[in-house]
Amino acid sequence: MxxxxxxxxxxxxxxxxxxxxxxxxxxxxxxxxxxxxxxxxxxxxxxxxxxxxxxxxxxxxxxxxxxxxxxxxxxxxxxxxxxxxxxxxxxxxxxxxxxxxxxxxxxxxxxxxxxxxxxxxxxxxxxxxxxxxxxxxxxxxxxxxxxxxxxxxxxxxxxxxxxxxxxxxxxxxxxxxxxxxxxxxxxxxxxxxxxxxxxxxxxxxxxxxxxxxxxxxxxxxxxxxxxxVLQPSAMLQPLRSLDPVPSLSLLVVGSGFSAADVIISAPKDQKILHAFKWDPEARPSPLRGCHHQAYPEYAGVYRLMKRAALAASPGPPKRGKMRRTTSTPFLETRKWEEVYEGLPNLEFAGVEMKGDHALVTFRQPDGQTLVRAVRGLVYATGRxxxxxxxxxxxxxxxxxxxxxxxxxxxxxxxxxxxxxxxxxxxxxxxxxxxxxxxxxxxxxxxxxxxxxxxxxxSGQDRARISSAHTSRPSSSSVGVLRGLDGHDVHPAGVSRPQGDEDRSVLSTISERVLPTGLWKWVRSWWNVK
Structure with a gap:
């Protein structure tokens, strides 16, 4: 051996x-x-x-x-x-x-x-x-x-x-x-x-x-x-067999960079139904740390989430926040009020398949339910x-x-x-x-x-290099550059002009982890160089 x-x-x-x-x-x-x-x-x-x-x-x-x-x-x-x-x-x-x-x-x-x-x-x-x-x-x-x-x-x-x-x-x-x-x-x-x-x-x-x-x-x-990649529950699994179409909402689940990447990458007319956790005090989204000038797309998605959370919370709307949201250049690239709906802190109560689409029932914190028609699922809750x-x-x-x-x-x-x-x-x-x-x-x-x-x-004594025992305590603040270059959804602990060779490698790896139909949808709007 x-x-x-x-x-x-x-x-x-x-x-x-x-x-x-x-x-x-x-x-x-x-x-x-x-x-x-x-x-x-x-x-x-x-x-x-x-x-x-x-x-x-x-x-x-x-x-x-x-x-x-x-x-x-x-x-x-x-x-x-x-x-x-x-x-x-x-x-x-x-x-x-x-x-x-x-x-x-x-x-x-x-x-x-x-x-x-x-x-x-x-x-x-x-x-x-x-x-x-x-x-x-x-x-x-x-x-x-x-x-x-x-x-x-x-x-x-x-x-x-x-x-x-x-x-x-x-x-x-x-x-x-x-x-x-x-x-x-x-x-x-x-x-x-x-x-x-x-x-x-x-x-x-x-x-x-x-x-x-x-x-x-x-x-x-x-x-x-x-x-x-964390997988959806058995209840949601059938949604992955449905290929997205612009006229019906694609369900995106997740509150971090991976979910934001999907929303940013989607066709401008693709309807998005975004289900996410919203707890800015105890478990804030990592998107919160993205400055609107350095990371306009991520900051824009975070503002969409915040706007949805404000709309869902009791009390009068905070119009000042709404005005700042609509002034972000990234948010002016689409008619977000027509293609995006954010659903913070809802539970999945049921899925009913209807042929070419599905009816998903959500339970709100007060016990009431709402139903949305969806076609396709991207489950981006972390790795x-x-x-x-x-x-x-x-x-x-x-x-x-x-x-x-x-x-x-x-x-x-x-x-x-x-x-x-x-x-x-x-x-x-x-x-x-x-x-x-x-x-x-x-x-x-x-x-x-x-x-x-x-x-x-080399037969020498073990090297003396060691980590310092007096490390500073970890801060609870949200850092932008976390995860796979920040492309992770939940902080762990809470729970190219490249040629044919490059294209074949990326295609092979991607298609083995995603449903074929979803990748066909991606390629319909993603211009692979």
Whole structure:
């Protein structure tokens, strides 16, 4: 049976960063120019090797710093983010990195990267909602960039032009960048696509992957928290067999970015019946944090939801809010009063199929019911991750409980990741499994895991890099850039000129998760380039 030092499960951005390091590209602090935080600069001058960085003393002053450090992400992730992009929030393309990637082949570690996606990029290659691939990401291109081949490099290679500052690439452009990344930085030899691992168990020598009859010494979990789309109840399932038509309402369920993407992408004359949760105090929609100038479409959908919630609440309407809603440019692109109806906080009471449409009964909070005719359903209430590829014993070890549910959110391993990315002996988590789902915050977990793996492989003592134990508490405020670049519905814990190859990959992945008829509807108004 084959044996390899390290196996990475998942082939998304964090897996690519870790593979880049394990190929022998080692990060060091680059002191010229010095980091804008003089105290951090002084500390790193004494020990510039970031694989051996001691996060506690390096980050203990962050809370009192004049610089704006994130209080939401893990300290190790904040540390690497500020070193990779010291002033990205204000200078973006002019930002000069303080990380030097030195190629040291003697520190390379044999490894393989397995993912069930058809190409590199993980969930970025997938579009499980009928939304246009032309929708822009919430992050700027520089915040999506991976080491050795930035998005700006990719843009230059594809278009022959320089990337404009503060570019928000489309999801199609982002997926293409990730697909090309392994080849661009010469790490593609270790990637295995369309591969689903299962039956991973611990052995005396490390781990055994039953599905592929492989042994390894180190196991890295990089499957993220967005692998499985939440499914509608049995009552609503028949609605998915109906192909949408503009004259009848398409039922969209969800209060976040995925639901908003569907509404934004729909034909201008498509009627939308939008059912969503509305609790701005206890569980606000993530759309609330979208500024109307930076994210006009998302801000517009949020205002439609707010208007519907105000109309449904007792008391006189707040006309001032209504006037601001109609003044938003995005909301002037359609006759929303004719095509959109928002139904906040209603329960589904029944579905009666009527041939080419269905009658859906909703129960209001006061017990009264209302009936709407619909044709088609998009259920966008969120995604969750899963560790079902681990056997029960190893799953219990990783999650710290027996009879553990393999379903995971951003809180499932957060407490363990706060102390160390090694959540069980020789088992590491990286990327969104640490609780930080933005790509910009993936570097820290990857560097920390690599430090221990490289150290163990070279026979040296375990690297000292560790997360700070005195992390700031998580805020209850809504952040815009959450989830899969913010494209998630509920915060976890609450519960391209590309060519035929690209089109075939995206088509294959999308059609295996959506009803065929719904994708035909999508293609009738989405002009696939």
């Amino acid at each position: 084959d044996c390899i030092d390290t196996i990475i499960v998942g082939n998304g951005p964090s897996a690519m960063i870790l593979s880049f390091i394990l190929h022998g590209h080692i990060p060091y602090y680059q002191a010229n120019p010095p980091h804008p935080d003089p105290l951090l600069h002084a500390k790193l001058l004494q020990n510039p090797a970031l694989l051996q960085a001691d996060v506690n003393p390096l980050t203990e002053h962050f809370a009192a710093s004049r610089l704006s450090y994130s209080t939401q992400a893990l300290p190790v992730n904040v540390l690497l983010d500020t070193l990779v992009r010291p002033s990205v929030d204000v200078e973006e393309l002019e930002c000069v990195t303080n990380v030097e990637w030195r190629h040291e082949p003697e520190k390379a570690v044999p490894h393989l990267v397995f993912g069930d996606a058809a190409c590199a990029g993980g969930q970025w290659t997938d579009n499980p909602m009928p939304a246009s691939w032309d929708i822009q990401t919430l992050s700027y291109a520089s915040m999506l960039s991976l080491p050795g081949y930035s998005f700006a490099d990719h843009y230059r290679a594809v278009t022959g032009k320089e990337l404009p500052a503060f570019t928000r690439p489309s999801r199609q452009e982002t997926a293409d960048y990730f697909r090309r990344y392994p080849g661009a930085v010469h790490i593609g030899d270790v990637f295995r696509f369309n591969q689903t691992l299962s039956g991973i168990s611990r052995t005396d020598q490390g781990f055994y992957i039953r599905s592929h009859q492989l042994h390894c010494k180190h196991l890295v979990l990089a499957t993220g928290i967005f692998t499985e 969750r991750g899963t560790l079902k590829y681990l056997d029960p014993a190893l799953l219990a070890e990783v999650l710290g409980q027996t009879d553990a549910d393999p379903t995971v959110t951003n809180q499932s391993l957060r407490a363990k990741a706060l102390n160390d990315m090694e959540v069980a002996p020789d088992v590491f988590v990286i990327g969104s499994l640490t609780g930080d789902s933005l790509i910009r915050f993936s570097y820290g977990s990857c560097v920390q895991a690599a430090g221990k793996i490289v150290g163990a492989s």
